Amino acid sequence: MAKFVPVDVFDLVIFGGGGDLSLRKLLPALYHRDHDGQLPPESRIIATGRSEMSREEYLAEVEAAMRKHLRGNEFTEDQWRIFSDRLQYVRSDAFEPESWGELGSMLQGFESRTRVFYLATAPSLFGAIASGLKQNGLITDDVRIVLEKPVGKDYASAREINDQVGECFPENAIYRIDHYLGKETVQNLLALRFANSLFEPLWNRSNVDHVQITVAEDLGVGQRIEFYDQVGTLRDMVQNHLMQLLCLVAMEPPANREHDAVRDEKMKVLRALKPIDATTVRSHTVRAQYESGAIGGQAVPGYLEELSSGASKTETFVALKMEIDNWRWSGVPFYLRSGKRLRSKYSEIIVQFKDVPHSIFPESSYKVEPNRLVMRLQPDEGVNLTLMSKEPGPGGFDLRPVSLNLSFEETFGVRYPDAYERLLMEVIRGNPALFMRRDEVEAAWSWIDGIIAGWEEAGQDVEGYPAGTWGPTAASLLLDRDDRKWGKLD
Numbered sequence: 132m133a134k135f136v137p138v139d140v141f142d143l144v145i146f147g148g149g150g151d152l153s154l155r156k157l158l159p160a161l162y163h164r165d166h167d168g169q170l171p172p173e174s175r176i177i178a179t180g181r182s183e184m185s186r187e188e189y190l191a192e193v194e195a196a197m198r199k200h201l202r203g204n205e206f207t208e209d210q211w212r213i214f215s216d217r218l219q220y221v222r223s224d225a226f227e228p229e230s231w232g233e234l235g236s237m238l239q240g241f242e243s244r245t246r247v248f249y250l251a252t253a254p255s256l257f258g259a260i261a262s263g264l265k266q267n268g269l270i271t272d273d274v275r276i277v278l279e280k281p282v283g284k285d286y287a288s289a290r291e292i293n294d295q296v297g298e299c300f301p302e303n304a305i306y307r308i309d310h311y312l313g314k315e316t317v318q319n320l321l322a323l324r325f326a327n328s329l330f331e332p333l334w335n336r337s338n339v340d341h342v343q344i345t346v347a348e349d350l351g352v353g354q355r356i357e358f359y360d361q362v363g364t365l366r367d368m369v370q371n372h373l374m375q376l377l378c379l380v381a382m383e384p385p386a387n388r389e390h391d392a393v394r395d396e397k398m399k400v401l402r403a404l405k406p407i408d409a410t411t412v413r414s415h416t417v418r419a420q421y422e423s424g425a426i427g428g429q430a431v432p433g434y435l436e437e438l439s440s441g442a443s444k445t446e447t448f449v450a451l452k453m454e455i456d457n458w459r460w461s462g463v464p465f466y467l468r469s470g471k472r473l474r475s476k477y478s479e480i481i482v483q484f485k486d487v488p489h490s491i492f493p494e495s496s497y498k499v500e501p502n503r504l505v506m507r508l509q510p511d512e513g514v515n516l517t518l519m520s521k522e523p524g525p526g527g528f529d530l531r532p533v534s535l536n537l538s539f540e541e542t543f544g545v546r547y548p549d550a551y552e553r554l555l556m557e558v559i560r561g562n563p564a565l566f567m568r569r570d571e572v573e574a575a576w577s578w579i580d581g582i583i584a585g586w587e588e589a590g591q592d593v594e595g596y597p598a599g600t601w602g603p604t605a606a607s608l609l610l611d612r613d614d615r616k617w618g619k620l621d
């Protein structure tokens with residue numbers, strides 16, 4: 132059974148408190164933890180935003196969002212009353228010094244509490260907000276600042292933001308969010324690898340043929356399109372979520388799960404990534420954009436039809452072949468792909484083991500297929516291991532691949548908490564282990580910058596793919612060339 136350990140009394144200030152992330156993710160996550168009895172009654176949530184709004188108006192917006200985003204019967208009038216009592220709204224603008232006063236007075240007298248500033252804003256505001264907090268004397272001893280991803284748009288801007296925020300807050304008070312690290316199934320990767328003795332001896336170049344990481348979404352970019360067009364999938368998904376998953380799969384066993392132990396190991400993987408540049412982008416990367424198509428029987432428009440300018444080379448799909456130059460993984464390709472408007476929302480990690488060295492079943496009607504370990508991140512979270520088995524019955528010796536299939540929901544029968552629930556509680560507790568350290572973010576950007584520069588220099592085209600498919604043909608060819616196939620193609 133899940134245990135809810137109450138956290139210390141806190142004040143959580145959310146910059147961008149009326150924005151999409153707050154309404155869709157942060158406030159519902161806090162609502163759940165409040166409902167579970169984890170939040171001390173005196174704790175406050177103070178939303179700030181640039182809109183002129185009364186507390187009542189803000190509460191009405193939040194209530195509507197809660198009714199929309201909470202599942203089934205999770206919203207109740209009683210729980211909403213308790214939760215909304217904690218909520219305040221204050222207008223503030225990072226660039227208007229006089230607008231900080233109200234927030235200051237609201238926090239005055241509460242200096243001994245844990246204080247968290249959550250920056251759910253554009254990254255270009257992170258530096259200004261951090262220095263506003265400092266200039267207005269709002270940084271206390273027990274403080275943290277949370278930076279929502281993306282931290283910057285390349286290595287240089289990430290450094291600049293890190294420098295600006297670092298001038299106001301010590302590194303151990305800066306929590307850079309990658310919400311994938313808070314997902315139960317991603318956490319479970321650590322359990323699978325390091326709480327079982329079965330896999331670790333096989334987890335290397337001698338036994339693993341290749342690894343695949345897929346994070347597919349059926350949604351398009353919707354309302355965010357004008358923002359997204361400046362970013363693209365490589366920056367939005369690969370630089371953070373997919374590269375973090377790769378690090379967790381590829382890293383050496385850490386000594387423990389304390390703050391820096393895991394992050395040090397992830398960092399070593401990032402440092403060992405073989406660069407992709409203008410000479411290798413064509414053979415190692417695919418960039419593509421969705422065209423009109425149909426998903427679940429519904430016609431959907433193409434990216435360019437949704438975009439006001441109607442012209443763009445921004446990618447909504449990326450596939451990569453990555454290599455890790457170290458003793459454990461030398462020669463083992465890691466194939467990553469992520470895209471919008473694909474056939475369904477589907478994320479998984481596949482570890483494909485090597486063929487048996489010699490088959491003693493030449494007459495079998497099935498070829499001996501190599502074992503495959505699939506970690507399904509969403510939906511239907513679980514683990515699947517394919518094994519070869521003898522088909523029962525007389526006559527001959529026929530083999531067939533069968534699955535050992537573990538569904539977490541069936542096994543544990545509990546609600547899967549949203550990643551933000553855990554992450555928010557870890558911030559309040561002061562445990563940075565699930566957050567990205569400065570060097571990780573910068574190393575990931577510097578590797579990604581190589582691809583972006585390579586695309587420019589090599590003039591690599593953006594392919595098209597019909598919405599509702601698994602991406603462009605070029606993504607299949609990336610694996611076909613190596614005589615391999617993506618796991619999910621149907």
Ligand code: BG6
Nearest residue numbers: 280310346348367368372478509
């Ligand atoms: C966000 C990206 O970080 O992750 C979005 O900015 C993406 O573009 C989202 O849709 C996917 O998260 P999840 O948890 O739904 O897989």
